[in-house]
Amino acid sequence: MLGPVEVWSRGQRLGPFPQKPTALLTAGLVDAGKLVSVDRLVDAMWGDDPPASAAKLVQAHIVRLRQVLHRPGAREVILTRPRGYLFQPEEGRLDLQATLIGVGRPAREAARQIADQMR
Structure with a gap:
């Protein structure tokens, strides 16, 4: 911590x-x-x-x-x-959750773009 x-x-x-x-x-x-x-x-x-x-x-x-x-x-x-x-705790209320969400969303979007390009 x-x-x-x-x-x-x-x-x-x-x-x-x-x-x-x-x-x-x-x-x-x-x-x-x-x-x-x-x-x-x-x-x-x-x-x-x-x-x-x-x-x-x-x-x-x-x-x-x-x-x-x-x-x-x-x-x-x-x-x-x-x-x-x-x-x-409520979703996104922990600093750790907020950090993971902030990192995870762009990573998920990048993965979608790569998948779209491969189709």
Whole structure:
């Protein structure tokens, strides 16, 4: 992860968040759209020395993050799944997604042009 983590909701920058929720959110968003295990989140938050109550603390941080990130009428950003969580930010809202979209669209168009020329 490069640079500071910024969280925006409803057009406003939130935070700064405390270290543990930031680590949890970052770990979840790095794997956005995929199941992120509780063990992975615990590791992101505490490394090799998690407290005995780490899984419960992850749950508590998830509840707080949901409260902060929820927008009325929008889909949930963090979904509970067996053995973990699914982080699903709005399409194009992560810097990584925006970068990939910016690179991917021109590449897709170039591939179409090449395919058209080969016909």
